[in-house]
Amino acid sequence: MKCSRRDLLTTALKATVAAALPIAAFRFLSPAEVRAAVADPALRWGFLVDTEKCVGCGFCVKACKLENEVPYDTPVSRTWVERYIVTRDGQTHIDSPMAGRDGFTDPKVRDEAVDPAEITKSFFVPKLCNQCDNPACVQVCPVGATYQTKDGVVLVDRDWCIGCGYCIMACPYGVRFFHPVYKVAEKCNFCYHRISKGLKPACVEACPFEARQIGNLKDPEDPVTRIVMTQRVAVLKDEYGTKPQVFYIGLDRNVR
Amino acid sequence: MKNHVWRPLYLVLGFIALFLVIRHFLVPKDFGVHGKNFTYGFHRAGNIQEWQAVPIKYHGRESCNECHPENVAANASSKHAPIQCENCHGPAMNHPDSPEKLPIDTSRELCLRCHGALSTPGSQRSRIKGIAPDSHNPGTPCTDCHNPHKPDLEGIR
Structure with a gap:
């Protein structure tokens, strides 16, 4: 095969044009356009839990279960309160009877008496869905039944969920459970029906001690955002890389 | 082929x-x-x-205030002011249409959520006055003596 210089150049030119054609099909977006296409930058729901203020009354759990029609007498709940009792021997006793629905009235932990003189610290930690920025539960859904909205809340499509339970396994926080009535995956969604109408989630409203707060993390003037930005807050299981958006004040190292 | x-x-x-x-x-x-x-x-x-589109069940004390301002005001001036009406009276749902009357939870267990004495050093719970439910008038509803809308001792019945 012979190839003159002229042939080489014309072929190379044609090849370059041909290769450039598919690139021309792409649109080059400005950073602002990309941000607008990816998510609404004005709103990102975040949550703040002040464990110092929680007294373990369980009104949040009661309100959550009634507001979101989670069967009241089942042990599952979208939100729950844990009691931690650390004793002098270094042991941690943890319980959450009926998810803390009826509060904590019994000094016994799971039918085991703890000597009050031995208790070094004891406190309550409310838990709920962290509405992660990188939700592991959404990644594993095989049918696209769970997803993250543009304002950062992870929802479950009850019509589309096949009930395989992958997401329940994937959540490192144990937030998801199987809904006893609808037979699909169920989780806290910050009371999406309330927050999208300008109301607070049922648990936030029910809390008499302001241990639970919700806010818009994209708004620097929001009280929750101010606290998250200016005070010392922690998140649960940071090492999983899920980027949880529920921030805790006064989190103890015993809290898992 | x-x-x-x-x-x-x-x-x-x-x-x-x-x-x-x-x-x-x-x-x-x-x-x-x-x-x-x-x-x-x-x-x-x-x-x-x-x-x-999920219906809202808890409407908040502002909604209660529209028809029951005297009760809301009484509670607002007491130590129980931060407690929402619906925590004890139950979610309003579509009250007064349905339910017509809200069932009030006057059980001891409701009061004990906060006032049951527990050893909880390092928690706000220890700053709330608590009772030992087994020795403090067991079996008697708290509301027989205490007024939940005026919980101070001057409001005792």
Whole structure:
């Protein structure tokens, strides 16, 4: 095969044009356009839990279960309160009877008496869905039944969920459970029906001690955002890389 | 080519066509990538409106105040001011249409949520006055003596 210089150049030119054609099909977006296409930058729901203020009354759990029609007498709940009792021997006793629905009235932990003189610290930690920025539960859904909205809340499509339970396994926080009535995956969604109408989630409203707060993390003037930005807050299981958006004040190292 | 090659090939093509037709009818029109990306935003768009349409059950004390201002005001001036009406009276739902009357929880267990004495050093719970439920008038409803809207001792019945 012979190839003159002229042939080489014309072929190379044609090849370059041909290769450039598919690139021309792409649109080059400005950073602002990309941000607008990816998510609404004005709103990102975040949550703040002040464990110092929680007294373990369980009104949040009661309100959550009634507001979101989670069967009241089942042990599952979208939100729950844990009691931690650390004793002098270094042991941690943890319980959450009926998810803390009826509060904590019994000094016994799971039918085991703890000597009050031995208790070094004891406190309550409310838990709920962290509405992660990188939700592991959404990644594993095989049918696209769970997803993250543009304002950062992870929802479950009850019509589309096949009930395989992958997401329940994937959540490192144990937030998801199987809904006893609808037979699909169920989780806290910050009371999406309330927050999208300008109301607070049922648990936030029910809390008499302001241990639970919700806010818009994209708004620097929001009280929750101010606290998250200016005070010392922690998140649960940071090492999983899920980027949880529920921030805790006064989190103890015993809290898992 | 031979018939035994074409026939299974047609069958496969037929199955693919059938699959595409069924899929066209079963998958909702609004199914697609709507959020951040395919990984997190692949869903049925209409589901967001479905969640937003869930009826509200807890309406808050402002809503109670519209018809019961005297009770809301009485509680607001007491130590129980931060407690929402619906924590004890139950969610309003569509009250006064349904339910017509809200069932008031006057059980001891309700009061003990905060006032049951527990050893909780390092928690706000230890700053709330607590009783030992087994020795403090066991079996008697708290509301026999204490007024929940005026819990101080001067409000004692």
